[in-house]
Amino acid sequence: VIARLSPLAQEAAIASALDMDMLGVAQMRQLLSRDELVTLPRLMLHAELMTLEQDIDLADVRRFLESEDLRVASLAALLLSQSGDTNALAMFRSRLESAPTREHRLVLPWLLDAVRQYRITSADRWLRTLWNDQDFSDRDRQAIVLTALEIDPTGNVDLLHEYLGSDPSYATRVRAVFILLGVTGPLPTHVFDVLSRDTDEELLDKLIAAGKSVAQGGDASQPLIDVLDLGHARATEWAMTVVKRLDAPHAQRVYRHLLDQLDSQRPGRAERTGLAVTAAARLFELDREDVVVRLHQSASGSTLQQALLLGMFESDSPRAGQAAADLHVVGFGREASLRLLLIARHATSLDAGQQRQLAIIAGGGGRVSDVLQTQAAWLHVKHAGKVDAAISSMFSN
Secondary structure (H helix, E strand, C coil): CHHHCCHHHHHHHHHHHHHCCCCCHHHHHHHHCCCCCCHHHHHHHHHHHHHCCCCCCHHHHHCCCCCCCHHHHHHHHHHHHHCCCHHHHHHHHHHHHHCCHHHHHHHHHHHHHHHHHCCCHHHHHHHHHHHCCCCCCHHHHHHHHHHHHHHCCCCCHHHHHHHHCCCCCHHHHHHHHHHHHCCCCCCCHHHHHHHCCCCCCHHHHHHHHHHHHHHHCCCCHHHHHHHHCCCCHHHHHHHHHHHCCCCHHHHHHHHHHHHHCCCCCCCCHHHHHHHHHHHHHHHHHHCHHHHHHHHHHCCCCCHHHHHHHHHHCCCCCHHHHHHHHHCCCCCCCHHHHHHHHHHHHHCCCCCHHHHHHHHHHHHHHCCCCHHHHHHHHHHHHHHCCCHHHHHHHCCCC
């Protein structure tokens, strides 16, 4: 039960429920009403409510401003600041600056991540103050520039030029292009020009070409495919984020390419499989019948079949559950577990055999990941009609 879990386990359990959309606003507030809920999960729920433009209990947040854990205090200060209390962030800034150097360095990345994740625009002035502190490492300075550009990509672009300096090295230019590529707001294409050189630099050249193409609008699918085919982890992560924002026909082209490439002989099969799962999930939202056809044409037990099932699991469409129910799977292997989880996610009811099998998966017998095992447990509770009771029992003695 949640009340008996460690703080980290509480955070993981609630994060899983949020990821599955099992907690609506009312249930988030129900959890927040329980004193047994520990600090970080509590503030995380407040932050989620704020991103949904819901009112939050500022008094509950305020009581954590003086927490000994600087992560807790910082998130509380950010939430209060975003709600209009400018003094809260100013007070925390003073405390952070007086903290031991090691503690300051440990909490800063966490704090900057929170600013980006929850779009705390009220932190802009503080970020510029941080930038003027010359004692930060290069990694910290990159994170500060990225966070500032996320909040105001136009107003803070001067910080990127300051980061580059007058004669940046190749490594500095690569780091700078990733900062630019991480910006979700509009950027003028000429910003990328300061990173180019008249030499053959495949990674940098393709990243710049893709960055410009995205900034210009239109069809950026081929430049993004070129980046994805490099197999560079950080470049791939960026490209997949951007593809999600493309117009549907252009995004579909990229996702189909990733599915078609799954069985190629190029190195990096595990990475390609992960990309195929994501591609399947996103393509299903754009062209459901394409994914359904691929699923039924895939070989039983194949990597492609499992990737398609995993991808469809992320959809709220009942078509995903129907497609899984229509799929013939032999035995009780991993693909059978994935099929049942997909059915359970969308079905209004399960028969006794399906309930038993779902319980087996929730108990660790389905050959699925820990994340899917947790989701199986939530689905088992859902089909038993005991979600609200389960939330209450989390805090029972």
